[in-house]
Each structure stands twice: as structure tokens, then as C-alpha cells.
Amino acid sequence: MIHHQHDIVIIGAGLAGLRAALETSQVADTAVLSKVFPTRSHSGAAQGGIAASLANASDDSWEVHMFDTVKGSDYLGDQDAIEILVKEAPATVIEFEHMGVPFSRNPDGTIAQRRFGGHSRPRACYAADYTGHVLLHTLYEQCIKHGVNFYSEFYVVSLIMNKGNCCGVVALDIIGGELHIFHSKAVMFATGGYGRAYKITSNAHANTGDGLSIVYRIGIPIEDMEFVQFHPTGLYQHGILVTEGARGEGGYLLNRDGERFMKRYAPEKMELAPRDLTARAEQTEINEGRGIDGKDYILIDLRHLGAEKIMERLPQIHDLALSFVGVDCIKEPVPIQPTAHYSMGGIPTNKHGQVVIDKDNTPVKGLYAAGECACVSVHGANRLGTNSQLEASLFGRRTGKTMAEFLQREEGFTPLPEDAAKPAEEEIAAILGNEGKESVAQIREELQVSMMDNCGIFRDEKKLQKELEIIKGLQERYKHIHIDDKGKRCNTDLIDALELGHLLDFVEVIVAGALNRTESRGSHYRTDYPKRDDENWLKHTLAYRTDKGPRFDYKKVVITRYQPTERKY
Amino acid sequence: MEITFKILRFDPDKDKKPYYRKYTVKVEPGMTVLDGLNEIKWRQDGTLSYRRSCRSAICGSCAMTINGVNRLACNTQILLLKRKTIVVEPLRRFPVIKDLIVDMDDFFEKIAIIKPYLIANSPAGPRERFQSPEDRKLLDEAVICILCGACTSSCPSYWYNKNYLGPASLFKAYRFIFDSRDEGTEERLRIISDRDGLWRCHSIFNCVEACPKSLNPTYAIAELKKKIVTTKL
Numbered sequence A: 001m002i003h004h005q006h007d008i009v010i011i012g013a014g015l016a017g018l019r020a021a022l023e024t025s026q027v028a029d030t031a032v033l034s035k036v037f038p039t040r041s042h043s044g045a046a047q048g049g050i051a052a053s054l055a056n057a058s059d060d061s062w063e064v065h066m067f068d069t070v071k072g073s074d075y076l077g078d079q080d081a082i083e084i085l086v087k088e089a090p091a092t093v094i095e096f097e098h099m100g101v102p103f104s105r106n107p108d109g110t111i112a113q114r115r116f117g118g119h120s121r122p123r124a125c126y127a128a129d130y131t132g133h134v135l136l137h138t139l140y141e142q143c144i145k146h147g148v149n150f151y152s153e154f155y156v157v158s159l160i161m162n163k164g165n166c167c168g169v170v171a172l173d174i175i176g177g178e179l180h181i182f183h184s185k186a187v188m189f190a191t192g193g194y195g196r197a198y199k200i201t202s203n204a205h206a207n208t209g210d211g212l213s214i215v216y217r218i219g220i221p222i223e224d225m226e227f228v229q230f231h232p233t234g235l236y237q238h239g240i241l242v243t244e245g246a247r248g249e250g251g252y253l254l255n256r257d258g259e260r261f262m263k264r265y266a267p268e269k270m271e272l273a274p275r276d277l278t279a280r281a282e283q284t285e286i287n288e289g290r291g292i293d294g295k296d297y298i299l300i301d302l303r304h305l306g307a308e309k310i311m312e313r314l315p316q317i318h319d320l321a322l323s324f325v326g327v328d329c330i331k332e333p334v335p336i337q338p339t340a341h342y343s344m345g346g347i348p349t350n351k352h353g354q355v356v357i358d359k360d361n362t363p364v365k366g367l368y369a370a371g372e373c374a375c376v377s378v379h380g381a382n383r384l385g386t387n388s389q390l391e392a393s394l395f396g397r398r399t400g401k402t403m404a405e406f407l408q409r410e411e412g413f414t415p416l417p418e419d420a421a422k423p424a425e426e427e428i429a430a431i432l433g434n435e436g437k438e439s440v441a442q443i444r445e446e447l448q449v450s451m452m453d454n455c456g457i458f459r460d461e462k463k464l465q466k467e468l469e470i471i472k473g474l475q476e477r478y479k480h481i482h483i484d485d486k487g488k489r490c491n492t493d494l495i496d497a498l499e500l501g502h503l504l505d506f507v508e509v510i511v512a513g514a515l516n517r518t519e520s521r522g523s524h525y526r527t528d529y530p531k532r533d534d535e536n537w538l539k540h541t542l543a544y545r546t547d548k549g550p551r552f553d554y555k556k557v558v559i560t561r562y563q564p565t566e567r568k569y
Numbered sequence B: 001m002e003i004t005f006k007i008l009r010f011d012p013d014k015d016k017k018p019y020y021r022k023y024t025v026k027v028e029p030g031m032t033v034l035d036g037l038n039e040i041k042w043r044q045d046g047t048l049s050y051r052r053s054c055r056s057a058i059c060g061s062c063a064m065t066i067n068g069v070n071r072l073a074c075n076t077q078i079l080l081l082k083r084k085t086i087v088v089e090p091l092r093r094f095p096v097i098k099d100l101i102v103d104m105d106d107f108f109e110k111i112a113i114i115k116p117y118l119i120a121n122s123p124a125g126p127r128e129r130f131q132s133p134e135d136r137k138l139l140d141e142a143v144i145c146i147l148c149g150a151c152t153s154s155c156p157s158y159w160y161n162k163n164y165l166g167p168a169s170l171f172k173a174y175r176f177i178f179d180s181r182d183e184g185t186e187e188r189l190r191i192i193s194d195r196d197g198l199w200r201c202h203s204i205f206n207c208v209e210a211c212p213k214s215l216n217p218t219y220a221i222a223e224l225k226k227k228i229v230t231t232k233l
């Protein structure tokens, strides 16, 4: 066991983790742990843009951005947090530009902005269709400049608590195979999303939602997990993303009859309706036999944009479609299907990034979270595209600031409890020692396929009940796995098994939460309860772990400026 | 169709030296080399180690040598290689940690040497710094680099002199030196005009061939050479 001590430990090196680290490393001894090298984090896959009402392309204001976001969230977003998001958005983007982000430009030299679904103004600031890549690399470059301390390829296994205070984490050095204890005054989770709970996803292999299960296991609730965003345009059979920017630039969605079917679902916004609605429209077309050749895909047509615009604004999409489905989008429409994309729910936090554990927002001392793994909640029941990179960066910074302030007040370290590493040691020993017959890959595959079938875009009681049974069965089988690699060095077999353990814990909350919420709101659509029910369900779900499955409690939605009304596009 | 994967394996904790191991994979159209490796790892031999994450050619984790050429495993379709046997090896000349996982510390240190961040000391003001679309266009290729290492690993000048900064590092230098907002040109030109800097590039173009993102580091290095001769240091 190797011991380290740092004032602050940040888990995750995506936009949220890196932005926080930049804030804290100037004033406190900060360590960033990441299971992949920082620039390999999945923030780098973000394509379309980052929202801010810069008004470079039309009139715009934070108020309009706020209204769009509140409406997009189907009124479940907390409006105090949303107000911070939209008011600080322009400064966030300008700061990025000053750091060196190579945004695409207007002829007058200002940052270019494009349209995005659910936004009533062109406010997505972008760098062609690799915005996340340049944001992530720029933040990493700034971290090099400021000497941020990285532990790359360290896999965090468990959290250390003592008397209700958080005092560190236990992590496995993936390369060397040793366990390390990181003793700290503050821990921040920035562990990103969990698309890998589903078979078809836009997410990286590494997106297994570890952070959610790590906190859930020690009694901290997770919030609004039933809200899972499906993105309307994933490359057929791969799930790899075709950015919404492709529709922002003018792309059409077509069914088997060559019809722009969105006119029947969102006559005004058409292809630029928000994602929940567009993904449902698409799935309806497919379910009713209007997929291409009656199969489970439709088309996105970019041909009318012309080669020049495609190569200038959407070069990565051009590449991806060629490499993965063999289609040149300049000449042919691209086959696509909905793909599991984003988690609106997560570890509950307040506006300052402190993790809170109940409906009264009581914070845990020393524990913080931001980015996709967190739920503040600015996205409510449905996130608008480009609001998430904004959220990760902006709340990453805010959380860094809160931690830095906390350290000013906090003198000493909370002592480590005895056997601080025991849960992690036991978990790893159990996996290495297990000689059962079950395979990690097989269990994961069954989970991903069944989640797609039973807890996807359209849900109902029967399917969700069935999925809960399936998950319980898989959890049971997980106890009898075996892995081939028993060595120390780069044991990625072990990492796969640990990740599956994490997946199996929080998916139960998604499904139970979806079963529990007997209404339809945003991304959560129940065919047996197709209406939004503000009387009973205008509230956040908090799920606590018990031996019998999640126990639910609820938290009030913060409504300040915009009262819930019917949502039409 | 059945394809043989011949993979160079090495676990220094167990093996005296590297050896090839063969696996047979049933390949469907559309399957990538990464899908093939996953198939092996998940169903045949869990001890096989490699890096991967995004599986969409953007994170830079999965560069390796495939049939003698440096590529990304995740965007290389197996059937398009038109071979019955696919030979997979770790990136050349990078120290092997285990199987296909190589030590990239030196690679990243060389990136850090050239000060890979915007140097701009003039006050920026409350708004964005302006940049014309033409100036921004100069960066189109360089900002796409995913730091995968394929270029540097393929460079003969790097093979013979490990102190050479290598194409990826010089490409990064280009990305800032040719950024109209940057004010660190002289600093960086001094660093890269060192004897282990850009003069070690003999325009062999291996890096261009190797780059899985179809980028052209050699062109960038040539532009840097021009810049150096026209700048008074």
C-alpha cells in the first residue's frame, strides 16, 4: 500500500476535473487522478459546441438562454442553478478563448455560433465539429503550464469516510498494479457519464459511471437517475455520434419514404426540436415500419449543404461516416439511430459543487462533484445540446473555487479511519480469487442489450419490472465471475470487472427510478403514463441504497422565474 | 469470415522475451481491429492488454502497429486490410509496458518542452481576441492532433536519436507559433532550433503516412524551418 497526502484530490480529467484543478492548484496542493490519460477523457469526443449568449450571430441574452434551458428541462431543472449557468456562460467561453481555444470564427474575427436543438438563438460556440477536443486539450495545456499534478491511469475504487467527513480515496495504479491511499481534505468527483450501461451508445468504453456507484455504496443518494438522454443521431449499429450541429447547419432527417418526418412532431422547430422529442419521433417512425427498408434506422441527409460547408464545419462527421458506415456524406445520406448519450441525473450537489445528501441539501464535509456525474440540476429531465460542456467547465470552476475557500478555513486533515483501504482490497481480492463460471463480458453484454430493450426511449411498467429482475439476476451472477488475468501489471481484465460491478449497482437505480416515476417528462417517457404530472411529480428523485434495492425520497424543484407550462416546439 | 490475429505479447513480469500468439476471430463486415481485439479479450484471452477508450478515433489511446503500419485500431476495418492474417504489434520504439501498452511518458515530455500553451501577455480585454477565419485556417490541421504517437513512433530520425523532439512535438509548436494570438514565437523557435529540434527532420514523410488523422506534420515542420530563417533570434 502506498500512501499519498494532498489537500485536494480530483477524480477525473475531463472538462470538469481539469477546470477545477486549474482553480485549486494555484492555492492548494492538488492531485488529479484519472483512469485514462487526461486528453483521452471523453469530453474530447464532444463535437457540436458550447452554449453562451454572446450574440455574435443574432440578438441573444441570458434571459432567453435561461428560458430555453428551463423549457428544455421540462421544468425539472433548478432555476437558481440555471440562472448561474446562463449568466456566467459568456465569461466562461471568453475565458476559454483567452486560454487559447481555437474557436471557428466569423468574418469579423469574433467567435462563430451555430444553431442547436431547443435553443431559440444560434448560441453554440464551436470549433468545426471537434469543440470538445480543443476545449479538453486547451485545459490540459493550461494544466501543464500551471504544473498540475496528475496521476494518470489510476483507477479510483473507493471513497474513504470518517465520522461523516470525506478524507480521501483508494485507487489502483493500473500500470503498476499497486493500491494507493490518497489522504486529503477534499475529494471531488468529476467522473463523467455512463453510456456503457447501454448497447448502442455515443460514449467511450471508459464511461461506466464508476463515481455514481462509489458514492451510492456508502450511503450517499443519487439524484434523478431515471432521466437518460438518447441522442437522435448515432451512426447505425455503432452509436458513434453525428453531432446535432449537423442539423444545426441544416441537415434533414428522413424516413423510408424520404419524408422529413419531423414536420409531424415539431412543425415549427423541425429537426431542431430538443433531443427527447426528436429521438421519440425517430423511434416512432422505426416502430411503425418507416425505418429504412423497415429496419431500425433512418437517414440524416447533409448533401444539400454542399462539399465546402461539410468539409469546413463538419469534417469529423465526414470522416466518421466514411470510416464506420462506409458512407460519404457529401454524396449519400447517412444511416443513423438513437444512441444512449447523456445522464441528466447524478451525484446531488448544491450550486457550489458540494455534495448534498438529503432533501434539505445538507452538504457532506469534504466531498464535491461537478460535470456529467453530478446533478445540480441544470438539465432537469432533458439536457439541451451544448449546455453540458458549459456546465462541466463552469461548475468545474465553481467547485474548484469552493474547495479552495474550504481549504483556507480548514486546518488539518481528518484522520484516516483504520483499515481505510479494506473495502477496496476486499473487492479486488474477491475478483482475483473468484473461480466462478460467469464471464464479465457476457454479463455486461446481457445488461447492455436488455437496458436498450427495456429501459430505453419508450418505457412501461411491464418492461421495467422485467429489467429489474434481469439486473438482479446479473448482480447474482456477478458474484460468480472469473477473470483470466491474475497479474499486477496493466490488469485491464480486473478493471473491466470492477467497472461492471459499478455498472450493475447504479443501473438498478435508473430502472427502479423509471418504474417509480409514473409520469412522462423530458427524456423519461412512460407509454402507460404518457402525460406530465406536475401535481405529483414536479420533484427530484433521491435514491438511497438499501439491501432491498433503492429507497426513494424527493427534493423540491427550485422555480424562480418561469412557471411550468405545456411544452410545445 | 475467419481471420487470424497474430499479436505480439509481452509481460515482463512473466516472459523472458516478446512472442507472437495467434487467435482466430470471426469477422463481420464493419468490424474494426479494436472490435477484433475486444472479441479476443472478452471471449478468448482476458490477459491481452491494450489501451482504448472512445472507439471513434478522437481520444488517441489505441495507436498500434497493424500489418507493419502505425494505425488506430478503432478506425481500421479488418476486412479492408484484405489479409487473412492481421499482425498487431505495439507502437515501434516506444518501451513496451505490457503487450500493446507502451510507455508514452517521453512522448508527452517532449510535447511539454515546447511550451504547449498560448503565450499572450498583452491584456485580452473583456471580449474574445479577434482572429480572422484565414488566420484560424492555418491551424485547421494542427489543432486536430490527438496525441496518439503514431507519427513519432514511425520517424527514423527519432529511432536513431531519442533526444529528437519528434513530429508530434514540432507539430504542437507549429500550432502555437502560427496562432495569430500567440506571442511566444521567439521563445519556442529557440527551443525547437536546438540541435535536437527541427533540423533533425529530414523530410522522410513517414509521419505523414502514419498519421491516422491524415495530418501533415512534415509540412508544418517545413513551415517552421522557413519561419526560423526569416526570424531574427
Ligand SMILES: Cc1cc2nc3c(=O)[nH]c(=O)nc-3n(C[C@H](O)[C@H](O)[C@H](O)COP(=O)(O)OP(=O)(O)OC[C@H]3O[C@@H](n4cnc5c(N)ncnc54)[C@H](O)[C@@H]3O)c2cc1C
Binding pocket: A011, A012, A013, A014, A015, A016, A017, A033, A034, A035, A036, A038, A041, A042, A043, A044, A045, A046, A047, A048, A049, A050, A051, A131, A132, A154, A155, A156, A157, A190, A191, A192, A193, A202, A203, A204, A206, A210, A211, A241, A243, A341, A342, A370, A371, A372, A373, A385, A386, A387, A388, A389, A390, A392
Ligand atoms: C460523443 C459526444 C458528444 C458530445 N457533444 C457535446 C457538445 O457538442 N456539447 C456539449 O455541451 N456536450 C456534449 N457532450 C456531453 C459532454 O461532452 C459531456 O457531458 C462532458 O464533456 C462531460 O465532462 P466531464 O468532465 O464530466 O466527464 P468526462 O470528460 O467523461 O471525464 C471523466 C473523467 O473521469 C475519469 N474517471 C471516471 N471514472 C474513474 C475512476 N473510477 N477512476 C479514475 N478516474 C475515473 C476519466 O478518466 C475521465 O478523465 C457530448 C458527449 C458525447 C459522448
Ligand code: SF4
Binding pocket: B144, B145, B146, B147, B148, B149, B150, B151, B152, B167, B168, B171, B210, B211, B212, B213, B214, B215, B217
Ligand atoms: S500528428 Fe497525427 S500521428 Fe502524430 S500524434 Fe497527432 S494525430 Fe497522432
Ligand code: FES
Binding pocket: B051, B052, B053, B054, B055, B056, B057, B058, B059, B060, B061, B062, B063, B072, B073, B074, B075
Ligand atoms: S479508442 Fe480512442 S482513438 Fe481509438
